[in-house]
Amino acid sequence: MKPDDRFGTGLWRHNxxxxxxxxxxYYTTAVAIHKAHETxxxxxxxxxxxxxxxxxxxxxxxxxxxxxxTHRLNDLVPVxxxxxxxxxxxxxxxxxxxxxxxxxxxxxxxxxLTRASSKVAEAVLAASMARAEITSGRPxxxxxxxxxxxxxxxxxxxxxxxxxxxxLGGS
Numbered sequence: 001m002k003p004d005d006r007f008g009t010g011l012w013r014h015n016x017x018x019x020x021x022x023x024x025x026y027y028t029t030a031v032a033i034h035k036a037h038e039t040x041x042x043x044x045x046x047x048x049x050x051x052x053x054x055x056x057x058x059x060x061x062x063x064x065x066x067x068x069x070t071h072r073l074n075d076l077v078p079v080x081x082x083x084x085x086x087x088x089x090x091x092x093x094x095x096x097x098x099x100x101x102x103x104x105x106x107x108x109x110x111x112x113l114t115r116a117s118s119k120v121a122e123a124v125l126a127a128s129m130a131r132a133e134i135t136s137g138r139p140x141x142x143x144x145x146x147x148x149x150x151x152x153x154x155x156x157x158x159x160x161x162x163x164x165x166x167x168l169g170g171s
Contacts, residue, residue, distance in 0.1 A: 007081075008088040011096050015113040016084040022120035023073045026147075029127040030070050036134045037063045059134060062144035066127050069151050073120065079158050083113065086165055105168060112161040116154040123150035 007013040037059065087093075087109065091102045098110050123146075130143035 006088065007084050008092055008094070010093040011098060011110060012084040012087045012093060014096065015110070015117065016080055018117040019080045019113070019120060020077065022117055022124060023077060025124045026073055026120060026127060027070050029124055029131055030067050033063055033066050033127060033131045033134055033140075036131060040134060040137070059140050062130070062140045063134070065144040065148050066130055066140075069123060069127070069147055072151050072155070073123075076116075076155060076158055079162065080113070080116070083109070083158065083161050083165060090168075107164050109161045109164045112157045112164070116157040116161070119150045119154035119157065123147045123154070126150060 003013065007016050041060075087106065091106060093099070093102065098106070103110075126143045126146035130140040130147065133140045133143060
């Protein structure tokens with residue numbers, strides 16, 4: 001089934017594509033952070049004696065937190081696909097505005113999808129901050145925690161959207 005057939009060409013497809021693009025940006029940023037961490041670790045090991053510099057190892061857990069976020073986000077993609085596919089199948093929207101009769105049925109589901117995408121975009125920003133911090137030798141703990149929190153927020157918003165559809169007898 002082609003994406004246009006499964007998700008439509010209107011708001012539902014737009015929401016899905018926005019989410020997927022944010023996940024892709026997060027992945028790209030996480031890969032860059034992983035590479036930057038490896039580079040800084042190798043430089044620290046080569047430039048110091050053992051035990052004098054632990055800055056390369058202190059952020060390994062934080063780097064893993066960011067990298068693990070890619071797996072969590074990948075797990076959310078089928079959820080977004082399911083939600084948007086169901087919405088298109090039962091309430092097709094060709095434009096960017098949800099008609100009032102559809103709005104009455106789906107409630108705040110469109111906003112939940114939009115907000116979930118925004119939370120992933122915020123996770124990308126937090127990961128980008130971590131990337132800048134790691135390349136400048138600063139700790140990334142706060143940025144890693146923020147990225148993790150934004151991903152959790154996105155997952156919770158999608159759970160709420162799914163609950164809306166479940167109440168409608170969907171997916």
